[in-house]
Amino acid sequence: MNYDKDDYNKSGKRSIKTSPVQTTKPSRHWDFFNTDHALNKPKPAPKIEFNNIPNKHEIKYGKYEMLKHLGTGSFATVHLAKDLQTGDLVAMKFIDKVNFVGPEASSIYEEIKLMKSLNHKNIVKFVDVIETTTVLCIVMEYCENGELYDLIVNHFQNFAIEDKKKIFKELVEAVKYLHENHISHRDLKVENVLLDKDNNVKLADFNLATRFKQNELFTHRCGSEEYTSPEIVTRKAYDPQKTDIWALGIILYAIVVGHLPFYHKDGERIQSMYHRIAMVNYKFPSGVEIDKDAKNLISAILKYTPQSRATLDQILAHPWLQNIETNGKSENKDMNFINLEENDYRMRHHTNKNFEYYKFKHSKYYSFSTLDNFRDFNGMYTLPKFNLVTF
CATH class of the missing domain: 1.10.510.10 (Transferase(Phosphotransferase) domain 1)
Known part of the structure; x- marks a missing residue:
């Protein structure tokens, strides 16, 4: 199936056939560090819309020119942008730091540190990081054909x-x-x-x-x-x-x-x-x-x-x-x-209504660290009775 880059409807969104997969509202990727995180979903931070990012009255942000909003999640929003020095397209992920503290903050900084160290043709390239008192912006290679x-x-x-x-x-x-x-x-x-x-x-x-x-x-x-x-x-x-x-x-x-x-x-x-x-x-x-x-x-x-x-x-x-x-x-x-649909870049999760055909379903994240309940199957395996959080 071929899509032309200029194939947009009057609303500015791409004209494509309706996907059989229904997407949920984007959710923040979550790692559980302790029982509290596993059992209690934190209150989401206010959504970061384009008007809330620094230099909101300009289409330029540092050396980057904003081109298109790609998606918004509970903790971040992603924009397609152009590097004015190289001409490369990049994905800019703006993370709200208001409620971004403790293990979650440590995790994202560790991720940035690790991504900086990677250099392989088949791994998304880390480009830049911009930080203010309220926003952390991670700039990455833009992957045009999605997931x-x-x-x-x-x-x-x-x-x-x-x-x-x-x-x-x-x-x-x-x-x-x-x-x-x-x-x-x-x-x-x-x-x-x-x-x-x-x-x-x-x-x-x-x-x-x-x-x-x-x-x-x-x-x-x-x-x-x-x-x-x-x-x-x-x-x-x-x-x-x-x-x-x-x-x-x-x-x-x-x-x-x-x-x-x-x-x-x-x-x-x-x-x-x-x-x-x-x-x-x-x-x-x-x-x-x-x-x-x-x-x-x-x-x-x-x-x-x-x-x-x-x-x-x-x-x-x-x-x-x-x-x-x-x-x-x-x-x-x-x-x-x-x-180029308006969806959350790298942060989407999916719930499939036509489940028996595709057999894909929204992934849940779990922690085994402090679980005490087990269930025995046929006397062969002892499996945790999981505490799950569905976003």
Whole structure:
């Protein structure tokens, strides 16, 4: 499907077919540092509209010229802007500092520090940070073609096999770079995989990323529920590299099949999904032709035992990913779409009304740190009775 950059309706919004996925109001990405945060959702700060940012009477902000409002969340607003010195398009995320204190403030500054240290072609580039007494502005590379989520849900029929391979290979290369630098992302999911104008992967959202030491195991649980690994749902200490690899397997399944392998079915208790994850109980849809090499690679990644999972080098050497040219313009013209709807850049979460078809659902964030309640499934696994916050 092709969209022209100038294809706007009279209201200034892009004229596109209505998405079958209903979007919720943007929510701040949340990591739980203690029980209070896990159980009590903080009061949202006042929304930052364009008129509330510094220099509100000018279209220029420092060396940046504001071009378009992209979206507003509870804690931030994002604008498309142009760097007047380089001519590059950038995304400027303005964060209200009024209620941004304590662990939340520390987390965002750690994220900025980490992003500054990253330099890889498949990771969103940190450009600049501007701070006033009331606003923190993070300037990042602008990814014109939006999220991998949108490509899978809204354009799956036009998602060519070679483009699937290219995107997944670039994502693995980005994660390999992180691990080589002793960094684990800890929230790999299709919403955090962005695409530039040539559909090159740009991994984003390092709010939950952490540095690790060789052979270090973690106990603090965080992330998105559908992508969590068996060792996390069974409340074991985990290797963050292995949980990242598990999440890559979930993403690969979604790229190949068109929906997630594990999801919370309507009307069922959330523990049922965790049980399926703990048992690695997933299936490939019947009646759908799926490349046998792709199936083999998914099966090699989604292993219960972390040490049994394919390594990143083994994934890159797998037959399904051979003879793939990465970081070049997509040959599939139908996939080169422009996604400039007025929505929240990098902060969107989705609730899918047509759930049985797409099997995507809004991700919840959870903490296992201080939970005491457990439920036994078939005498085999002890799973936490999660305290969840849905935004």
